[in-house]
Amino acid sequence: MNARNILNADLHCHSVVSDGTLTPEALAERARRNGVELWALTDHDEVGGQHRAAAAARAQGMAYLSGAEISVTFAGETVHIVGLGFDPDNQALQQGLAHTRGGRSERAREMAQGLAQVGIAGAYEGALQFVGNPDLISRTHFARFLVEAGVCQDMHEVFRRFLTEGKPGYVPHRWATLGNAVRWICEAGGVAVIAHPARYKFTANEEYALFAEFKAHGGRAVEVVTGSHTAQEYVKYAETAREFGLAASRGSDFHSPDESHTDLGTLPYLPGALQPVWELLEDRIQ
Numbered sequence: 001m002n003a004r005n006i007l008n009a010d011l012h013c014h015s016v017v018s019d020g021t022l023t024p025e026a027l028a029e030r031a032r033r034n035g036v037e038l039w040a041l042t043d044h045d046e047v048g049g050q051h052r053a054a055a056a057a058r059a060q061g062m063a064y065l066s067g068a069e070i071s072v073t074f075a076g077e078t079v080h081i082v083g084l085g086f087d088p089d090n091q092a093l094q095q096g097l098a099h100t101r102g103g104r105s106e107r108a109r110e111m112a113q114g115l116a117q118v119g120i121a122g123a124y125e126g127a128l129q130f131v132g133n134p135d136l137i138s139r140t141h142f143a144r145f146l147v148e149a150g151v152c153q154d155m156h157e158v159f160r161r162f163l164t165e166g167k168p169g170y171v172p173h174r175w176a177t178l179g180n181a182v183r184w185i186c187e188a189g190g191v192a193v194i195a196h197p198a199r200y201k202f203t204a205n206e207e208y209a210l211f212a213e214f215k216a217h218g219g220r221a222v223e224v225v226t227g228s229h230t231a232q233e234y235v236k237y238a239e240t241a242r243e244f245g246l247a248a249s250r251g252s253d254f255h256s257p258d259e260s261h262t263d264l265g266t267l268p269y270l271p272g273a274l275q276p277v278w279e280l281l282e283d284r285i286q
C-alpha cells in the first residue's frame with residue numbers, strides 16, 4: 001500500500017483489552033464502516049489485542065499498524081506515548097508493558113478506599129464488573145461504575161468530582177519513564193508518538209522539555225489531530241511539529257459508542273504541510 005495516498009488514518013483507539021467497550025473485531029468493523037483506510041488499536045499499556053486487531057483489519061480489507069498507548073510519568077504529570085508499527089511479540093516491549101501495568105490493582109484498591117471514605121462503598125468490586133482485562137483496571141472502569149450506580153450523570157462528572165488530583169478517588173501513580181517507553185517502541189521496530197499534547201497541564205517550559213527530551217530519546221511524531229484537541233490546538237501543535245521536526249499523527253481516541261464524542265475515522269484530515277507518521281511506517285503496514 002502506498003502510504004502517500006492515505007488520508008483517513010485513525011491511529012488511536014481502545015478496546016475491551018484496556019478501557020474501551022468494544023472488541024477489536026467490532027472496532028475494526030466500525031472503523032471500516034466509517035471509511036478508515038489505515039487503522040491502529042492502541043490499548044493502554046497492553047498489546048494483548050494486537051493479533052486479533054490485525055486479523056480483524058485484514059478481514060475488513062483495511063490496512064493496519066500495530067499500536068499501544070504507554071503511560072509515562074514526566075515532570076510529575078501523566079503523559080501518554082503512543083507506539084505504532086512495532087513488533088507486538090517483542091520481548092523487551094512486552095516486559096516493559098507488564099511492568100507498567102503492575103501496580104494497577106493495588107492502586108485500584110486504594111482508589112476504592114478513598115471513595116469509601118466519602119460514602120461510596122464497593123467501588124473496587126463495582127469497577128471490576130466493567131473490566132475486560134483483569135490486568136488493566138483503570139479510572140475509566142471506576143467512572144463507569146459511578147455512573148451506573150447513579151452517583152454521577154456522566155463520566156466527565158466522575159473525573160471532575162472524584163478521579164482527578166486532589167479528589168477522593170485519585171491515587172497518584174508512577175508509570176514508565178519517557179526514555180524507557182520510547183526505547184521499548186523503537187527497539188521493537190516502531191515509531192513513538194506524543195499523544196494528545198494539549199491535555200497535559202504543563203507550563204510552556206515543561207512542554208518544551210517534554211518535546212525536546214522525547215526527540216532526544218528517538219521519538220519521531222506527535223498527535224496533531226485527535227479527539228482531545230480543539231481546532232485551535234490542531235494549529236498550535238502543527239506548528240510545534242514543524243518546530244521540532246516531528247511527523248504528525250491523527251486518531252480519534254475512541255473508547256465507546258456511548259461515551260466518546262469523536263467516532264472512529266471522523267476527524268478532519270491532517271494539515272497538508274505536515275508529514276503523516278504513516279509515511280515513516282510504510283514497510284510496517286499490514
Ligand code: AMP
Pocket residue numbers: 019044071137138139140155156159160255
Ligand atoms: P488511568 O490510566 O487508570 O489513569 O485512566 C486514564 C483514562 O481515563 C484515560 O485513558 C481516559 O480514557 C480516561 N479519562 C481521563 N480523564 C477523563 C475525563 N475527564 N473524562 C472521561 N474519561 C477520562
Ligand code: MN
Pocket residue numbers: 014019044140255
Ligand atoms: Mn482510556
Ligand code: MN
Pocket residue numbers: 069080195196
Ligand atoms: Mn491518552
Ligand code: MN
Pocket residue numbers: 012013014069253
Ligand atoms: Mn487513548
